[in-house]
Amino acid sequence: MTSEAFDVVIAGGGLAGLSASAFLATHGVSSLLVEKHRGLSIHPRARGLNPRAMELLRSLRLDRQLMAAAAGFAGFVTRAQVESLAGRELNSVTLPTPARLRDISPAQWCLCSQDRAEPFLRAKAESLGASMRFGVELMDFEQDSDGVVARIRDRDSGAEQPVHARYLIAADGARGTIRERLGIGLTGPGVLAHQMSILFRADLRPYLRDRRFAVCQIQNQDVRGILAHDDTLQVGTLIVRFQPEAGQQPADFTDERCQSLIRAAVGDPDLHTELLAVLPWEMAATSADRYLDGRVLLIGDAAHVLPPAGGFGASAGMQDAHNLAWKIASVLRGTAGPSLLTTYDTERRPIGELTMRQSHLRIASGTGVTVRAAPAELLDELTLTFGYGYRSPAICLEDDSDPSAPVDPRTLSGIPGTRAPHLELNDGVDQMSTLDLFGPGLVLLTGKDGEQWLHTAAAVTRRLGVPIDVHLIGRELTDVTGAWDQAYGVGGDGAVLVRPDGFVAWRTAQPGAGRSAEVALAGAINHVLCRGQETT
Template sequence: MAVETTDVLIVGGSMVGLAQALFLARQGIRPVLVERHTEVSAHPRAQAASPRTMELLRALGLEQRVRERETPGAQYGDILQVTSLTGTELGRFDGPFRHDPNEVGTTGWTLIGQDRLEPVLLERARELGADLRFGTELVSHRQDADGVTSVLRDLRDGTERTVRSRYLVAADGFRAEIREGLGIGAHGRGVLGQQMSVIFHADLDPYVAGRSFFLCFVSNERVKGVLGRIGGPESDRWVLAPSLPPGASHREYSAEECVELVRAAVGVPELAVEVESASSWEVAAQVADRFRDRRVLLAGDCVHVMPPTGGFGGNMGVQDAHNLAWKLALVLRGQAGPELLDSYEQERAPVAEFTVEQGVIRYLQRSGLDAEAAARHRPETTVLFGQVYRSGAVLTEDGPDDGAPVEDPVVPSGRPGTRAAHLPLVVDGRTTPLHDLLTGGFLLLTGPAGAAWEPAAAAVRAATGLDLTARRVGAGEPPETVERFLKAYGVGPDGAALIRPDGFIAWRTAALPADPAEALGSTLARLLRP
């Protein structure tokens, strides 16, 4: 049997696997992706792309494509809590909104289900050269010192082929077959409940009664769950996600029983309902004990599972993929040592622990199970943009460090390991958000008196071959933007901050050193070969 070769084999073609393929392809790496299903899922599952996810996709020129496929009639309203749609209104929670009032992010939420987002990721990944193979499953894989040998099976004709890859990325979802096969356990609260998704058609507009809401949490003696519209404003297509008894599955519910659950959620016993499909899953909270086993790296739900409240799960997986892509690309090109990949778990595992707990807090609050959870609740802006990385890929500074996994991004510290604060820069006469410039390489952002950094960066780029650009804030920006930069990044007029391809600050210096090229070159060497 002939052996096919590739740099990276990705297992799993859902939201995270497709994002991994896209981000690698954008870096010039042509991965092979395999997915046992023949096409992307028809179920919406994750209902929204977060502002951070949209920021990453925007830098790839995909924001407009995603917004064009937004769930028709998407409503950026509150989250409603009721006994039934026609019953008593128990309260409202803040829902996701398109615009961030704190101007922390580049862009806002997009209410788009995975069934609409995944085709966008798939289409662009293929355009950039990723080899995506649906209807194909991983039969086995074996690691050695130089790579991974995998056997793949085409489920349409049963033929098998062997693929040799330098790395394997497992994005195979919450069932985590690859992780468990490697003997990697998980810890956390475990299973919190069982949930079902029932996609159905019914005319609910008379019972919505003009109210605007993103999701509606229903709680009565017959059904506890979440109700939401997934069709256009005139559509009769909805989804009900009711809680199930422990261990139960959608397979135990007939179409008529699903109809009765919908009727109970709406509060109309004779409501005309047509069930389209149903599926079920565990509501759980856990984090893998490890995110890597030698040449196998794990991303998405196989390493962190959280309740859907907050919309963090799938978005977290996309950011795993983005964190991993640039590191893999540098290692594969020989521009970084393989030890750089150790920083993936060092950075993402603490963030996963924090985010899973925030998802649990929201689940307990909105399910009415824990009134005290509010004391541990952190704002969405902090969860999405406040991560603090500590790893070999960050040159941490001397001084106090409370060890917290997040900081308040509304008041950015500018310290290495935090996301680079949003700045409205002027490029070719047009205002351009800073994160739009992060398309795969390093960016050295300097103060207005930092002209000497530009030839220094050019020298390092020529010597190393790294994608490195220097940009002086103040070359075209108004004084208020310059002041904002100096304050948010904690540097002086001739200082600089080195921003990684994923938008996080790797290093900063308050002032221009005696030999800026040597300082920058040695800094990058320490970061890429920690």
């Protein structure tokens, strides 16, 4: 039986798995992604990517392609309850224009649905050397202190083979088996509703008229649900609930019944429709009790399932993959200690739980669909997207700060454990962001008077064998808004160490000259990479 070896095996080819494949490839990590379905899903599912996810896709140079793919959704600004598309409107509101984020991020919301985004990610990962096999499923796996042996099977030929890897990433979704196989429990409210997504083709233009819906609730005697449509106005998705406790099952949704529901939702009994696919799924709110078990790491829906309110689910899975990729790469290269990987759970699990509970609160309070006042404990969208922080051994925490308490991202000030603030820069040719400076290695930012840090960083690199990129903000790169001091809090000759995932790891207001600066920087890097103090 032929055996193959990779650094990482990824089980699951959705947004989280594809993102992991792409991010690992940018770090030079070999991976094999296996997905039991024979191709990417045609269901839109996630209908948007939040600005933090777009920042990550910017690092892959995919942001412009995805924004172009979503251009047709620009006018989808109506939230309404209707009897049917052709019938009476019960209430309607125009959603506010998304806040301009120029002072927070170079990215914006992108209304690119999952079925359009996934092909870009797949192509990017493969262009970077990642291996992918669709129609191939993970049957079993065994792990020990050295790695993982995964048994995979080709669904067409039935052929099986073992694959050896150092790590296994479970991106197999909410119904995946890896988490259960490991005996990892779930926290949270659980299943909230059973849903059926009915994807269809029909000419919706006569019924939409000049309206373009972000959310459209259908309420009539024959159907209650959500009707979404794409920018061609020719493809729609009707989402309705069913109740297993009342004996209802997915098999009840025959072609005839689906056609009847679609016609009732549109409001035309003679509508010509083409049924494309149906997909049963659970609206749930759960978080895994741990995100890693030995050499197996959970990401995306395998780690947390979020109700579809606020558009956080797909983006959270991509952030999991981004946090994890540089850590796996660092451990594999030997520049980090193995315990760095435990910080994936330490950092991402609290954020997964927070986002899950905030998404559930949006559903429970009605703010996810209907127009109601938000409850006091609900965090605003930008705080939940950008304002969270990490407390872990991979952060040099400051005594007087707690980065784990979410804050308004406009108040971020370079505190270790928080996302490095965005500043507009100019390199003499192009406008750019501080975010464009991060990854795949450690980055040291310093102010216009911090030239001594160039020499100190070079000395530390020779000493530790860890590359450090150094950038002088306000000198090498023009600080367009002059906000360096306020944004990072270290003055013109201090320094800020930023991890490959764009989170601040350490900072000092001290200048970079002398032995003390070298010892401080080396100690910070050893701390962040969980190397101990063997080389200080």
